Amino acid sequence: MNFDFTEEQQMIRDSIARFVQDDYDWDTRKAIVASEAGMAPANWQTFAELGWLSIPFAEADGGFGGGIVDSAVIMEELGKGLVVEPYFPTVILFGGLITRAGSEAQRAAMLSALIEGRLLGAFAYLERQSRFEIGDCRTVALPDGEGYRLSGEKVVVFNGEHAEQMVVLARTSGEQCDREGLSLFVVDASAEGISRFNYPLMDAQRVSNITFDNVRLEAHTLLGDLGNAMDVVDAVVREATILLAAEAVGIMGLLNQKTLEYTKTRQQFGVAIGSFQALQHRMVDTMMAYEQAKSLLFRALCEHQEDPEQSATTVHALKTLIDRNSKLIYGEAIQLHGGMGLTDELDIGHYAKRLMMINTTFGDGTFHRARYAEQAYAA
């Protein structure tokens, strides 16, 4: 048994931490967020040069051949810097789908471009009505000669604004909520019949609602098996959920650290407020909440490495605990910072908003707790 990170993982961690410290200070990030693109293309090139974009991909595809723990280290560190460049949508979601379901030709066409920083991607899965049930899908791809015609709408597509290629989930047969009959397509964002409506979210990521109006898809754009997309989607979303939890754990630790520091320096009643027992106990609670979240993250990482499918129940447990404990931690961070915690100027509220967005992505605590119960107590 060993919970240590390898030397390589430690190097990845240090490299990202150094980038955040040297090139991604709070004012720099603010300027990036306020810029028209809402991200810095130069940073993306840096990520490519430093090899971060190659980590999860197989060596045969030009990648580093890393595992889920390597990706978790990256996400945790990117989270601490509140890095807005679209690593998660491009590398984890889009890249994850291509690498799992792509033919050799598709992988060759897209992964090296992605790894070299020449291709931004997205995964368009959410619809107005679907909430947290990805299989609730009205977007259809109907046969059209050798290819298909895609019609429908996807909403809140992460990195939708900048994605050049996107994987779109569409129904090729069956009813709205059927698990069967769903297929994935790789769609060129500039194709005729696509319109994007872009807007920013509270955590500064750019998203889009995307309408597909009878978009022509060639046969070779089908990604994976026709009508059988959900197994691949589940696998990618399961992994992505663990990685979002890793990002959350990074933020939770940092928030605790910042709050602890503040309570040691903020003076009221002639003493540091951290000297009050009532506050000390609450900071002990948030510390325990962080350690517990980290432990369950490690458990999920270990189980996923052993057998991804067997980790499903643990992933539901993880997302449930991240939701609960992150709320405690960001809530206390704001409360103990007092009025300062309410200002837009301080970073505390921005970390809170990222945690809120992580909590709702791929299902919130209420949703995952119900899924956990279904699986754990199934007859």
Place this chain on the structure above:
Amino acid sequence: MDIAFSPEDLAFREDVRQFLDDQFTDELRTRLQSKDFKPAMVEWQQKLYRRGWVAPNWPEEHGGTHWTPTQKYIFETERSLRGIPDVVPFGLVMVANVIIGFGTQDQKDYFLPRILKSEDWWCQGYSEPGSGSDLASLKTKAIRDGDDFIINGAKIWTTYAQYADWIFCLVRTSSAGKKQEGITFILVDMASEGIKVNPIHSIDDHHSLNEVEFNDVRVPVNNVIGEIDQGWTVAKALLAHERTGIAGVADVKRNVRLIREAATQEVNGGVSVMQDPGFQQRLSDIEVELMALEFTELRTLAAMAKGGFPGPESSLLKIKGTELQQATQELRMELAGYYQGVLPTDLDPTLLGHEFGSEARRSFMYGRAATIYGGSNEVQKNIIAKYVLGLE
């Protein structure tokens, strides 16, 4: 002991319903939600004034309503059912009550009618950058110069200072004795020379908070409320009034109703969130606590009706009320799913695909302030421990 409405109460409820439905128009509602909401708020408060209902907690001789606790309860319930905002409290609830309790006849004659008619917009100068929970450590200084005080210092977290005509302030007039002694409660005209208002943007993506700087601001000694150096007594009375308003039971009830509606409409794969046992438990926990708090508030109102200021028990209302406000705000925001991330925007909801996500998140973020302002909940617990439980 009973809570049945009398025929008079029922007739009163009819009056209230009719007035609110007639006077609170959709047009007014829209304007109140816009960034420049002050004219609409003033218009609404003036409508209440003309009906005689703008200051339910004032004594009748100054323009109060002389409502029974039941009538207050009825009015609050009907108001919040319709999503009508409460009056802005700084003038009508806070400063008015201390002017009534501690002011001179001249002060009452001048300020109270202007407050009733919403001719003056008030803000509150209590906290300072170095004095939050430890309010009595405040440093903003007032030095006597003939018939005036000259004020120097800064106040922070001043809600709506950008709109205000007047600010009521706690200032230090003496550094002898305990820090609670030597504080004076004074009213300052915001148009005075030497006042500067600096905006503070908050995590709800709005501008309601400010820092107010005082540089050699000259204020007549006549503007002191109560005795010089005895402002702490005034301040405590005011905070007790602020706290009773903070519970916001009726508004929490409205949130619960909105949650129930949204939970039946938000669906995961054909199953509404309302059908989820885990969700039902969370909402039930909130509703059970709310049912009790509603009666805790009624008990306080009944006690107040028998005379006197609200006592330290009002801290209980503040703590429980704000906890429930935050719990309902959180639940409603979560119901918006991904759409809780949408920023305040004039985007068309049909284009966006969702109605309430942005507003629910904003209310959640703004709601984080409720356990901090008016004496943080930690300070409220200290007050209960000391004054109710006798723990030193």
